[in-house]
Amino acid sequence: xxxxxxxxxxxxxxxxxxxxxxxxxxxTECTDDILDFQSGPDVLSYLKAPENTLPEILFMDIxxxxxxxxxxxxxxxxxxxxxxxxxIIILLSTSMSPSDNEKAEKIEAxxxxxxxxxxxxxxxxIVHKYFP
Amino acid sequence: xxxxxxxxxxxxxINSDWLKQLPSxxxxxxxxxxxxxxxxxxxxxxxxxxxxxxxxxxxxIFPGLSDDWNTxxxxxxxxxxxxQIMDEVRIENGGMKNFIxxxxxxxxxxxxxxxxxxxxxxxxxxxxxxxxxxxxKNLLNEKGKIARIGSWxxxxxxxxxxxxxxxxDIFGVSTKERLNLKQALLFYKRGxxxxxxxxxxxxxxxxxxxxxxxxxxxxxxxxxFWVNTIGRPKFKDGKCARxxxxxxxxxxxxxxxxxxxxxxxxxMDYSDIFQYSPVGMVITDYRTGRILDVNDALTIFTGFGxxxxxxxxxxxxxxxxxxxxxxxxIKQLKNKQSYSAFTVDFTDKKGxxxxxxxKGKLIQSTENNxxxxxxxENVTNTKKQIAHLxxxxxxxxxxxxxxxxxxxxxxxxxxxxxxxxxxLLNFLDxxxxxxxxxxxxxxxxxxxxxxxxxxxxxxxxVSIRNNNKIKKEALVINDxxxxxxxxxxxxxxEEKAKIINEIPDHLKVKAIPVYFESILNNxxxxxxxxxxxxxxxxxxxxxxxTDDYTILAIEDNGMGMDLKGNKNKLFELGKTLxxxxxxxxxxxxxxxxxxxxxxxxISVESTLGEGTTFKxxxxxx
Numbered sequence: 001x002x003x004x005x006x007x008x009x010x011x012x013x014x015x016x017x018x019x020x021x022x023x024x025x026x027x028t029e030c031t032d033d034i035l036d037f038q039s040g041p042d043v044l045s046y047l048k049a050p051e052n053t054l055p056e057i058l059f060m061d062i063x064x065x066x067x068x069x070x071x072x073x074x075x076x077x078x079x080x081x082x083x084x085x086x087x088i089i090i091l092l093s094t095s096m097s098p099s100d101n102e103k104a105e106k107i108e109a110x111x112x113x114x115x116x117x118x119x120x121x122x123x124x125x126i127v128h129k130y131f132p
Numbered sequence: 133x134x135x136x137x138x139x140x141x142x143x144x145x146i147n148s149d150w151l152k153q154l155p156s157x158x159x160x161x162x163x164x165x166x167x168x169x170x171x172x173x174x175x176x177x178x179x180x181x182x183x184x185x186x187x188x189x190x191x192x193i194f195p196g197l198s199d200d201w202n203t204x205x206x207x208x209x210x211x212x213x214x215x216q217i218m219d220e221v222r223i224e225n226g227g228m229k230n231f232i233x234x235x236x237x238x239x240x241x242x243x244x245x246x247x248x249x250x251x252x253x254x255x256x257x258x259x260x261x262x263x264x265x266x267x268x269k270n271l272l273n274e275k276g277k278i279a280r281i282g283s284w285x286x287x288x289x290x291x292x293x294x295x296x297x298x299x300x301d302i303f304g305v306s307t308k309e310r311l312n313l314k315q316a317l318l319f320y321k322r323g324x325x326x327x328x329x330x331x332x333x334x335x336x337x338x339x340x341x342x343x344x345x346x347x348x349x350x351x352x353x354x355x356x357f358w359v360n361t362i363g364r365p366k367f368k369d370g371k372c373a374r375x376x377x378x379x380x381x382x383x384x385x386x387x388x389x390x391x392x393x394x395x396x397x398x399x400m401d402y403s404d405i406f407q408y409s410p411v412g413m414v415i416t417d418y419r420t421g422r423i424l425d426v427n428d429a430l431t432i433f434t435g436f437g438x439x440x441x442x443x444x445x446x447x448x449x450x451x452x453x454x455x456x457x458x459x460x461x462i463k464q465l466k467n468k469q470s471y472s473a474f475t476v477d478f479t480d481k482k483g484x485x486x487x488x489x490x491k492g493k494l495i496q497s498t499e500n501n502x503x504x505x506x507x508x509e510n511v512t513n514t515k516k517q518i519a520h521l522x523x524x525x526x527x528x529x530x531x532x533x534x535x536x537x538x539x540x541x542x543x544x545x546x547x548x549x550x551x552x553x554x555x556l557l558n559f560l561d562x563x564x565x566x567x568x569x570x571x572x573x574x575x576x577x578x579x580x581x582x583x584x585x586x587x588x589x590x591x592x593x594v595s596i597r598n599n600n601k602i603k604k605e606a607l608v609i610n611d612x613x614x615x616x617x618x619x620x621x622x623x624x625x626e627e628k629a630k631i632i633n634e635i636p637d638h639l640k641v642k643a644i645p646v647y648f649e650s651i652l653n654n655x656x657x658x659x660x661x662x663x664x665x666x667x668x669x670x671x672x673x674x675x676x677x678t679d680d681y682t683i684l685a686i687e688d689n690g691m692g693m694d695l696k697g698n699k700n701k702l703f704e705l706g707k708t709l710x711x712x713x714x715x716x717x718x719x720x721x722x723x724x725x726x727x728x729x730x731x732x733x734i735s736v737e738s739t740l741g742e743g744t745t746f747k748x749x750x751x752x753x
Contacts, residue, residue: 014548014549014552014579014582015578015579016549016552016556016575016576016578016579017548017552019556019575020552020556020559023559065707065708065717066707068707094543094547094548094551116548117551117552117555
């Protein structure tokens with residue numbers, strides 16, 4: 001196990017999914033803290049506030065009713081705050097659609113797309129890859 | 133060709149007594165036009181002795197005979213009956229006298245030509261006879277002209293070829309110049325025709341064979357002539373001395389019949405099939421583009437009479453007007469002897485327009501007289517049907533795309549739920565703490581409700597897809613509003629919602645009952661669900677009738693929405709503008725889908741924090 005992270009953030013409209021992912025992340029003991037949100041605007045307002053800690057990794061669902069991942073990233077890219085560029089952003093999808101992959105390749109902020117649900121192995125692999 | 137009636141002379145016994153005894157004046161000539169025998173009457177009439185005339189020709193005996201005798205004798209040998217010539221000859225007393233000479237073929241019992249029977253009558257007998265003679269002469273001339281038949285002779289000793297004037301005319305030479313065989317053969321078209329005539333002449337000289345064939349002459353003025361050539365060798369002392377024969381111009385026959393009818397040995401008359409075919413057909417000359425023939429179906433379809441079309445250029449006939457593509461047609465005809473179907477707009481004589489399809493092929497009769505057969509078909513209805521089908525296909529494709537999106541959405545949604553359930557159950561299995569267990573159960577219950585809602589919506593969408601053939605009916609709006617209010621009593625009471633209905637009791641919309649109910653239900657429950665914090669929901673129904681639509685407005689005082697750039701998203705499947713847990717992005721998608729299936733539309737106005745108004749346009753048609 002590499003470095004221990006301070007904060008991992010989850011964004012998914014489905015509460016059950018967040019719950020499950022939280023459990024898995026906790027199991028890997030890779031981070032001190034986990035925060036979960038069910039809508040993009042909530043995450044944006046959290047990140048905007050300078051007093052809030054920035055996460056090292058953000059796991060985010062693609063298809064969400066209020067604001068999907070693409071809309072979120074448009075807004076996210078317009079935020080001005082030191083350290084935002086260092087956040088590792090992982091998109092999550094139930095179906096690996098080619099059009100999603102294409103879209104993701106064009107957006108610099110996205111690090112990769114993973115199938116959901118995550119497992120302890122895939123979480124550990126991500127942490128190991130980006131924070132050796 | 134020429135009639136073949138045998139004359140009354142039976143198996144001619146040469147020198148037989150019975151011939152001599154005949155009361156008529158008759159002389160028999162062989163195929164070389166030499167005298168075989170004559171009746172006593174004939175000898176007496178001209179004061180001749182039998183032994184002095186045998187083997188001689190008529191012109192030997194009567195030097196003054198006119199030039200056309202040879203031709204007419206030739207006609208008779210070829211089977212033409214009852215040729216009459218009026219000519220004067222020197223008689224016994226030294227004076228000249230006019231006679232009428234009747235020429236007929238002399239044949240044996242098998243119809244084989246032996247020579248010519250020449251019967252002589254006094255020309256002075258009756259005035260009528262003279263007139264008849266003139267008439268016949270004219271007829272004969274005309275027949276000769278029409279038939280364009282002439283004789284020729286090839287003398288092997290002198291090497292000369294002598295042509296009658298008609299043959300000269302057919303060959304296109306005007307001089308009386310004498311030709312040798314080689315020169316004469318040049319009149320035949322190089323290749324098959326010339327080779328064939330050479331062979332025929334050689335065989336004739338060697339074997340004594342005759343011929344009767346149709347061959348082509350060389351082109352003159354870019355025209356090809358077909359001739360029927362007949363030849364027969366004449367032997368003297370066991371050696372071929374001369375070949376005599378006829379040539380008839382049969383170009384018209386070949387082009388107008390044989391080219392369409394194919395092999396001349398198996399003549400079938402297809403002209404009726406052309407004329408009465410149910411499909412319009414035009415025959416045009418390949419080179420000039422002029423119309424040579426049209427059939428009944430075409431004249432009926434175009435409204436133009438045959439006489440209006442014949443001889444016209446393609447372009448004069450407005451079916452062919454759009455032949456800026458003409459060069460491509462000619463190219464196609466050159467390359468593959470046919471051109472592919474294409475369509476043009478056509479206006480008939482009465483001004484009625486339609487779409488016609490043209491396609492055609494070459495009819496190769498002779499190299500330079502090529503025609504094009506074009507089939508003209510009215511495809512207006514077919515085109516309409518195709519256009520209609522294309523629309524349907526486009527619509528179907530759009531539906532398929534919707535369906536694919538829908539399926540994707542469904543599988544995406546359900547897959548997520550399914551994966552969650554199995555994981556949550558896993559956790560529950562392993563969890564020992566009571567508090568943790570109860571938290572898991574709560575999450576699972578929420579997930580179940582969520583899933584149930586999703587499935588309910590999906591089921592409704594699927595049922596729309598199955599029911600899209602249902603007919604619209606005129607529905608009293610208020611009946612349905614009451615019905616929906618009844619169904620939502622629970623939530624209305626719970627939220628203390630107030631519903632104001634400004635719609636007149638009689639007002640109707642044209643809609644599909646199930647959809648109308650579903651739309652009202654979705655809109656009303658939305659208005660109540662998305663109420664403003666701390667305010668009792670108020671929903672106002674009103675209506676407006678325009679020429680095209682009956683517009684139903686549903687106004688609320690709810691939380692409202694920021695529609696900037698989000699108007700479409702509002703009606704998308706799986707999207708929502710609110711963070712409300714009850715919104716699954718399905719209700720308005722459904723409402724829009726149902727409204728559009730009824731040829732209507734839906735619009736929305738909203739201000740965040742003030743309220744929302746949905747307007748539903750029901751088509752009056």
